[in-house]
Amino acid sequence: MPDIQYPNQNFKNFSKTITIIHAALTLGQVMFGVVAFLQIGKSGINMNTDDSFLFVAPLLAISCFIAGNLVFKQQLNNIAKKDTLKEKLMSYQAALITRYALLEGPSLFGIVCYMLTGNFLFLLISGLIVLYFITIRPTKTKIDNDLNLSYQDQIEFDRTDI
Numbered sequence: 001m002p003d004i005q006y007p008n009q010n011f012k013n014f015s016k017t018i019t020i021i022h023a024a025l026t027l028g029q030v031m032f033g034v035v036a037f038l039q040i041g042k043s044g045i046n047m048n049t050d051d052s053f054l055f056v057a058p059l060l061a062i063s064c065f066i067a068g069n070l071v072f073k074q075q076l077n078n079i080a081k082k083d084t085l086k087e088k089l090m091s092y093q094a095a096l097i098t099r100y101a102l103l104e105g106p107s108l109f110g111i112v113c114y115m116l117t118g119n120f121l122f123l124l125i126s127g128l129i130v131l132y133f134i135t136i137r138p139t140k141t142k143i144d145n146d147l148n149l150s151y152q153d154q155i156e157f158d159r160t161d162i
Helices: 011-040 053-079 085-117 120-135 140-147 151-158
Strands: none
Touching: 011 085, 011 120, 011 140, 053 085, 053 120, 053 140, 085 120, 085 140, 085 151, 140 151
16 A cells, blocks of 8 residues: 655644534534525424424434444554554544544434434434533644643644645
């Protein structure tokens, strides 16, 4: 497999990239939810047990939340085995994207369920996922803690070019 080159890759660019990815995914969910809410107009919470979405949406949200955290932690353990900081950061970016995808799926599903049924409960589920999504925003401290960088890697991490 050829070595992929990342021109001008440094912490500032890396941080900017993952921040943009996170912001775009967050904004996409929020905008889709707002558009859905504006399209549906009136809504309420309906606990009708005949609606199969009432069971599927929360179950999907909970299972993907758990799976996302487990997969993310497993990928972090694999990252620790990488040799260079650059490899660790690229693997970390992939782990974040996987985690975000596992959260975004149930959020979008909840919004679609809301659009189909008009049941505000589904929009609330998506809103809770978005709130959690915001709390896992990548920061330098979180990256450092997640990767459990050695002293040498921390020095290299703080340099301007990686």
